[in-house]
Amino acid sequence: MTLSKHLYTQGIQCSKLLxxxxxxxxxxxxxNSNTFIxxxxxxxxxxxxxxxxxxxxxxxxxxxxxxxxxxxxxxxxNDVKTIYNATFKxxxxxxxxxxxxxxxxxxxxxxxxNSLFTDxxxxxxxxxxxxxxxxxGYEIKDINNIKLNxxxxxxxxxxIRKLFKIHNITNKVIQLEDETITNLAxxxxxxxxxxxxxxxxxxxxxxxxHSCEAEDYCWRIQKKIPExxxxxxFKLGSKKQKQLYxxxxxxxxxxxxxxxxxxxxxxxxxxxxxxxxxxxxxxxKTFLDTLNYPIxxxxxxxxxxxxxxxxxxxxxxxxxxxxxxxxxxxxxxxEYKEYLSPDDIDPRYEFTRKLCEDIPQDATVLGYNxxxxxxxxxxxxxxxxxxxxxxxxxxxxxxxxxxPFEEKHIVSPSMKGYYDKRTVVQSFLPxxxxxxxxxxxxxxxxxxxHIFPKMNKMEKAQKEKTRDYLKEYSKLNSLSSVKILExxxxx
Ligand code: SF4
Numbered sequence: 001m002t003l004s005k006h007l008y009t010q011g012i013q014c015s016k017l018l019x020x021x022x023x024x025x026x027x028x029x030x031x032n033s034n035t036f037i038x039x040x041x042x043x044x045x046x047x048x049x050x051x052x053x054x055x056x057x058x059x060x061x062x063x064x065x066x067x068x069x070x071x072x073x074x075x076x077x078n079d080v081k082t083i084y085n086a087t088f089k090x091x092x093x094x095x096x097x098x099x100x101x102x103x104x105x106x107x108x109x110x111x112x113x114n115s116l117f118t119d120x121x122x123x124x125x126x127x128x129x130x131x132x133x134x135x136x137g138y139e140i141k142d143i144n145n146i147k148l149n150x151x152x153x154x155x156x157x158x159x160i161r162k163l164f165k166i167h168n169i170t171n172k173v174i175q176l177e178d179e180t181i182t183n184l185a186x187x188x189x190x191x192x193x194x195x196x197x198x199x200x201x202x203x204x205x206x207x208x209x210h211s212c213e214a215e216d217y218c219w220r221i222q223k224k225i226p227e228x229x230x231x232x233x234f235k236l237g238s239k240k241q242k243q244l245y246x247x248x249x250x251x252x253x254x255x256x257x258x259x260x261x262x263x264x265x266x267x268x269x270x271x272x273x274x275x276x277x278x279x280x281x282x283x284x285k286t287f288l289d290t291l292n293y294p295i296x297x298x299x300x301x302x303x304x305x306x307x308x309x310x311x312x313x314x315x316x317x318x319x320x321x322x323x324x325x326x327x328x329x330x331x332x333x334x335e336y337k338e339y340l341s342p343d344d345i346d347p348r349y350e351f352t353r354k355l356c357e358d359i360p361q362d363a364t365v366l367g368y369n370x371x372x373x374x375x376x377x378x379x380x381x382x383x384x385x386x387x388x389x390x391x392x393x394x395x396x397x398x399x400x401x402x403x404p405f406e407e408k409h410i411v412s413p414s415m416k417g418y419y420d421k422r423t424v425v426q427s428f429l430p431x432x433x434x435x436x437x438x439x440x441x442x443x444x445x446x447x448x449x450h451i452f453p454k455m456n457k458m459e460k461a462q463k464e465k466t467r468d469y470l471k472e473y474s475k476l477n478s479l480s481s482v483k484i485l486e487x488x489x490x491x
Contacts, residue, residue, distance in 0.1 A: 002065070003093045003187065008128045009121040011187045013208055016200040018187060020214050023194050027217035038115040041306045046098070048307060049112045049146050051160045053099060056082035065094055076102065090132040093184070097129055099146075106139030110166070113147045118210075123169065127176035131184070143170045148315040154308040163307075163315065204238065225250050232417030234268055234408050236261070268408055275413050279491050283409040288488060290399060293330035295485070296365045298398075299323060299477035300373055301470065303453050310346040312383040320376050321347035321452050324474040325358055326482045334482065340471055343455035343463070352384045352391070361393035366481060368421045370400045401481055404488060425480050428487050432480045439476065443469050 003011075011018035020028060050056065057075045059068050068087035075083050079102075086100035099110035109129055111122055126143050133140055149165040190198055202219055206212045219225045229251060230236065230244045240261075249255060252272050261269065271278035301322040308315055327335040339354045341347030355377075359365060367373045374395045381388035404410055405419035412427040425432050452470070455463055 002089075003184075003191075005095050005125040005128050006116060008093075008183070008187070009117065009124050012121065012124050012183065013210070014200060014205050014212065015187060015190050016198040016218070017212055017214055019190055019198050020217070022191055024197070027221075028213040029216050030213060041304075042114045042116075044307055045148065046112050046114075048158075048160060049110075049164055050084055050099070052146070052164060052166075053082045053084075053101065056080070056084050056099075058084040059087055059096075061085065061096075065089070068096075069094075088132055088136060090135045092188070093128065093132050095129045095132045097133075103141065106141035107133065108141050109133070109143045111143075111145050113145075123172050123176065124180075126169070126173045127180045128184070130173050131177065131180045140170075142168055143173045145169050148306065150315050152308070153312055153314055154310065156311060158308070223250070226252075228252065228272070228413075228416035230255065233261075233265055234417075236265060264408065268411060271411065272413050277413070278408070278411045280409045281491050283407070284404055284488050284491055287404050287409070291366065291485075292364045293328070294363065295328045296359050296363045297326040297328060297478045297481035297485070298359070298365050298367045298373070299325075299474055299481065300367075300376065301452075301474055302372075302376055303450065305453075310348065313346075313348075314379075317379055318372065318376050319347060320351050320380070322470060322474050323351070323355060324471075324478040326478045328482055328485075336475070336478075338471060338474060340467060340474070343452065348380055348383065352380045352387050355394070356387050356390045359394050361390050361397075363394075363397060365394055365398045366401050366485065367398055368400070368481060368484075369402045370398050374398060401484055410488070410491070421477075421480065421484075424484060429480065429483050432476070432483050435476055439469070439473055 007018060007021055010021060050058075057080045059071050059075075062068060065087065068085075069089055072083060072086045072088065075086075081102055083100045083102075084098070086097040088095050088097070097109050098112040098114075101108045101110070109126065111117075111126055114122075117125055122145060126145075130140060130143060145167045147165050147167065149163060152159075152162050154163075202223055202225070206215060206218070212218070220227075225231065230241055230249060233241075233252070244250070244255065244259070252269055255269060268278060300320050302318040302320040305313060305317050305319045306315060308317065310319070313319065321341040322339060324338040325336070327337065329335075337358045339351060339358075341350055377391045377395050381391045384391075402419060402421070405415075405424055408419075414427045415423050422436070425436065451466060455466060458466065
């Protein structure tokens with residue numbers, strides 16, 4: 001029964017998850033809707049990080065692990081100084097070292113930034129690599145982590161040595177040596193028993209490193225936790241959740257009246273039990289009073305940019321390429337403005353120029369979940385300093401339409417604790433929801449929204465279709481903001 005470094009880190013999160021990975025994979029569901037994008041990004045980062053090294057041999061991944069191990073051995077014997085994806089096995093543990101370099105003082109190990117590993121799990125993953133190599137009798141000189149340098153700003157060309165930062169984390173990894181030995185022995189015992197799933201209860205660990213692939217199985221099927229449960233009550237806190245859970249109470253309906261909660265929590269629970277909408281009209285009015293006409297309902301679309309492809313951009317910067325604005329006047333008149341960048345340019349300059357043309361510095365701008373929008377506009381101020389004051393003022397005047405829902409000033413039982421825009425639309429605006437559904441029937445929404453950086457490789461007809469789709473989707477998003485506000489005003 002082989003154990004990889006990835007499975008080992010899953011075992012650290014929860015040994016039941018490790019057991020399920022090995023003996024009952026059917027119950028697992030991928031949690032990450034961006035898996036494909038992450039894998040592509042990880043590969044791109046890895047190939048660039050390889051350029052930090054020279055004269056290397058790559059051990060190509062195949063299903064034949066013993067061949068990968070023997071190629072690694074052959075390379076080491078032939079005195080190859082750098083090996084990518086060096087593969088080793090000790091007992092049942094197979095490890096792949098992202099980059100291994102060999103010198104007279106011993107081996108150096110390098111982990112390359114990868115979305116599968118958080119800062120904690122990468123140390124654990126390197127600890128198991130260190131353990132295997134030590135058991136196999138190798139001398140380890142140092143252990144390192146290669147990360148994208150988020151402070152690096154690209155010039156005309158991509159400077160690989162500045163793009164990455166290498167951190168020596170040898171001491172942190174070696175400190176885990178005893179813990180690693182204990183963990184491995186524990187995992188071996190668990191995995192040997194193929195018939196008995198470990199008896200591990202649900203808890204905070206289910207979400208500690210990554211959302212767990214067994215969440216549906218453990219939470220919904222085994223423990224019968226409803227989609228909206230005591231774990232979703234507004235700001236209830238884990239101590240009180242545990243108090244209820246330890247008494248076998250998971251359904252909101254089963255919370256005894258004597259259980260102490262804040263006045264707001266009690267009110268929300270009461271309305272949920274009665275299947276009634278809850279609205280704090282006074283708080284909603286206070287929010288509405290902060291908005292001045294004309295109101296600029298703003299939606300913007302961006303793509304994630306791990307490797308900076310444009311001059312004066314940083315690793316992981318969000319690059320905006322599209323926006324739509326519904327301008328709502330006090331007399332009810334609505335104007336519409338939009339921008340969608342051509343796909344073969346750095347979209348930021350025209351986006352900034354048009355945006356500053358379309359939104360005055362003193363206008364009330366209304367977005368949904370504005371933190372990310374404000375961040376995008378803030379980042380634009382650096383390469384386009386002439387417009388920085390205007391962008392700063394747009395940000396300053398931006399209000400968040402999500403706030404009344406996040407703060408539970410208005411809640412419908414069908415929201416089940418969520419307050420993202422789509423949930424709000426589904427709960428209060430059936431006609432807008434049906435427009436979203438119609439658009440999703442045309443295209444796989446998630447896929448199309450991530451496709452913009454690749455549109456320059458599309459055939460003309462496909463490109464036009466995608467552009468039309470993006471425009472429709474963006475327009476619907478700023479329109480839904482108008483409709484949500486309308487709903488709040490009606491209360
Ligand atoms: S959902 Fe929780 S208890 Fe179940 S396997 Fe995952 S981490 Fe373990």
